[in-house]
Amino acid sequence: MNPTPTCSSCACGGLTLSGVSVRYRNFTAVHDVHLTIPDCGITALVGPSGCGKSSLLNAINRLTDLIPGCRVEGSILDGAGTELTDPGLDVLALRRRIGMVFQKPNPFPHSIRRNFEIPLREHGLARARVDEVMEKNLREVGLWDEVSSRLDESALKLSGGQQQRLCIARALALDPEVILFDEPCSALDPIASAVVEEHIDALRGRVTVVIVTHNLAQARRIADRVGVFWIRGGAGTIVEEGEVEAVFGGAGDEEARRYLAGGAG
Amino acid sequence: MASLFPASSTRPRPRRPGDILLGLAGGLACVVTLLALGWVLWDLVRLGLPHLSVGFLTGEVVDSGRSGGIGPVLVSTLMILVFALAFVIPPGLGCAIWLSEMVRQGSGAARFVTGAVDLLASVPSIVFGLFGMSFFCQTLGLGFSILSGGLTLACMILPLLVRTTLSALQSLPADLRPAAAALGLAGATTIGKILLPAALPGILVGITLGVGRALAETAALIFTSGYATRWPVSPADSGRALSVHLYDLAMNIPNGGAAASASALVLLVLIALINATAAFLAARWHRHHLAS
Ligand SMILES: Nc1ncnc2c1ncn2[C@@H]1O[C@H](COP(=O)(O)OP(=O)(O)OP(=O)(O)O)[C@@H](O)[C@H]1O
Ligand SMILES: [Mg+2]
Numbered sequence: 001m002n003p004t005p006t007c008s009s010c011a012c013g014g015l016t017l018s019g020v021s022v023r024y025r026n027f028t029a030v031h032d033v034h035l036t037i038p039d040c041g042i043t044a045l046v047g048p049s050g051c052g053k054s055s056l057l058n059a060i061n062r063l064t065d066l067i068p069g070c071r072v073e074g075s076i077l078d079g080a081g082t083e084l085t086d087p088g089l090d091v092l093a094l095r096r097r098i099g100m101v102f103q104k105p106n107p108f109p110h111s112i113r114r115n116f117e118i119p120l121r122e123h124g125l126a127r128a129r130v131d132e133v134m135e136k137n138l139r140e141v142g143l144w145d146e147v148s149s150r151l152d153e154s155a156l157k158l159s160g161g162q163q164q165r166l167c168i169a170r171a172l173a174l175d176p177e178v179i180l181f182d183e184p185c186s187a188l189d190p191i192a193s194a195v196v197e198e199h200i201d202a203l204r205g206r207v208t209v210v211i212v213t214h215n216l217a218q219a220r221r222i223a224d225r226v227g228v229f230w231i232r233g234g235a236g237t238i239v240e241e242g243e244v245e246a247v248f249g250g251a252g253d254e255e256a257r258r259y260l261a262g263g264a265g
Numbered sequence: 266m267a268s269l270f271p272a273s274s275t276r277p278r279p280r281r282p283g284d285i286l287l288g289l290a291g292g293l294a295c296v297v298t299l300l301a302l303g304w305v306l307w308d309l310v311r312l313g314l315p316h317l318s319v320g321f322l323t324g325e326v327v328d329s330g331r332s333g334g335i336g337p338v339l340v341s342t343l344m345i346l347v348f349a350l351a352f353v354i355p356p357g358l359g360c361a362i363w364l365s366e367m368v369r370q371g372s373g374a375a376r377f378v379t380g381a382v383d384l385l386a387s388v389p390s391i392v393f394g395l396f397g398m399s400f401f402c403q404t405l406g407l408g409f410s411i412l413s414g415g416l417t418l419a420c421m422i423l424p425l426l427v428r429t430t431l432s433a434l435q436s437l438p439a440d441l442r443p444a445a446a447a448l449g450l451a452g453a454t455t456i457g458k459i460l461l462p463a464a465l466p467g468i469l470v471g472i473t474l475g476v477g478r479a480l481a482e483t484a485a486l487i488f489t490s491g492y493a494t495r496w497p498v499s500p501a502d503s504g505r506a507l508s509v510h511l512y513d514l515a516m517n518i519p520n521g522g523a524a525a526s527a528s529a530l531v532l533l534v535l536i537a538l539i540n541a542t543a544a545f546l547a548a549r550w551h552r553h554h555l556a557s
Contacts, residue, residue: 066446068369095449106444109437109463118458119448167444174448 013079
């Protein structure tokens with residue numbers, strides 16, 4: 001059994017969601033989610049398509065602010081007890097602390113170096129330190145040797161798997177406390193997917209990871225905790241939550257148990 | 266299992282008559298196009314080239330343009346162009362950015378502004394000329410001047426620049442915006458450092474088209490920058506644009522034909538040079554920034 005790691009050595013914090021709902025105009029996509037995301041662990045969110053997993057992630061880093069008509073209710077507290085749904089919060093600073101990696105790799109159509117330089121400079125890193133931080137994080141995702149000779153070439157020339165690792169390195173470069181992964185491997189072939197998974201696994205103990213995945217075997221391999229989403233009364237919610245072995249070993253919720261059984265083999 | 270289609274073989278077979286006909290018609294259309302271009306070029310070169318010399322490019326206009334050169338006209342043309350670009354680029358880019366990035370797509374305000382831009386695009390250039398004369402020359406008191414001409418041309422090519430910049434911004438991958446937002450980038454950084462540089466080739470195309478229209482424009486300039494053939498010393502001076510000079514030589518000056526052809530040749534070369542420069546810059550940019 002993986003004990004839920006609680007760490008005192010690093011600055012990353014957990015998240016506590018209570019009664020979180022996400023509404024698009026008058027359609028409720030997520031209803032009344034309660035979830036504890038421990039610090040420095042890997043929490044997987046699984047569940048069928050369209051049940052609101054992405055909506056919930058976007059509520060955490062406030063990308064929901066960008067969608068006209070989208071409202072988030074309930075409470076999302078970070079490790080320090082700050083209310084993340086507070087309308088007065090500095091969301092740009094929040095998004096530096098809570099990074100995100102998307103399903104489709106989305107490097108900027110500029111050089112690899114610019115992909116780091118733009119966000120790092122934006123958050124106040126001295127120009128002289130950009131290269132050093134870039135190198136450190138590209139090494140972290142095993143990309144340095146592959147790209148060190150072409151840093152000034154377009155990031156779009158990289159393969160899909162390399163682009164996704166670049167996006168992870170770019171998110172890591174901002175020294176976040178939490179990284180939200182929204183199906184980071186589903187646009188990749190099995191080999192690239194395994195490489196990316198390995199690097200996410202290596203983040204354990206360094207940042208708090210929340211990962212949405214449709215790959216139950218993957219959730220079981222890398223997660224410490226799992227939350228199972230299901231539609232209840234027309235809206236998505238978390239019907240089962242806990243340590244990975246406990247949840248996969250026998251969920252209390254009937255539908256969740258049958259769904260998870262599909263991932264046992 | 267029986268096939269849906271009659272038995273077919275993959276042996277080569279004679280081309281169908283429809284294909285042959287289409288090929289012929291397409292080829293013929295291309296020949297006609299090339300002939301038209303060739304004829305225009307041939308005529309200009311035949312009549313204009315003998316008249317062309319370094320002295321023609323730098324000399325003063327003598328005898329209403331029958332002899333001498335087009336030096337002051339070239340300088341006025343370039344000055345009008347520079348002012349037109351300086352006045353059109355900021356509002357053109359600003360309006361496109363607002364429409365694409367700041368206002369909600371499909372909202373009333375966005376539809377209203379887009380409609381206004383399209384309406385502006387359909388206004389004939391002579392109307393811009395009259396407007397420029399009454400507003401810039403008279404109301405603002407700028408008189409017949411290079412400045413008035415530049416401002417009038419800026420109004421004329423504004424809708425073109427807004428449209429091309431807008432479509433360049435809108436054809437960028439949609440996921441760049443959430444990617445930037447998720448990294449905590451401010452809106453201004455996203456637009457200035459990510460979206461605009463990525464849309465630059467498209468914007469350059471818009472600017473090039475605008476320059477082409479500006480260089481070709483006569484009607485809007487006759488009433489605003491005027492006819493003067495002196496060397497211009499300041500933007501407040503009246504200055505004759507190359508296309509106006511060409512018009513004057515061809516329409517009003519007996520025996521002006523050779524000088525008109527030479528001026529037209531210069532105009533064509535100028536436009537070709539500007540197009541080539543823009544294409545070169547866009548290609549270079551592409552090589553540096555995008556997938557090969
Ligand atoms: N911008 C939006 N406007 C309106 N409805 C939306 C919007 N985004 C998502 N929805 C709706 O909210 C519900 C949840 O969508 P969401 O993308 O969060 O699901 P998901 O669990 O991430 O699905 P998937 O596994 O396919 O990615 C869906 O019914 C979807 O149609
Ligand atoms: Mg999703």
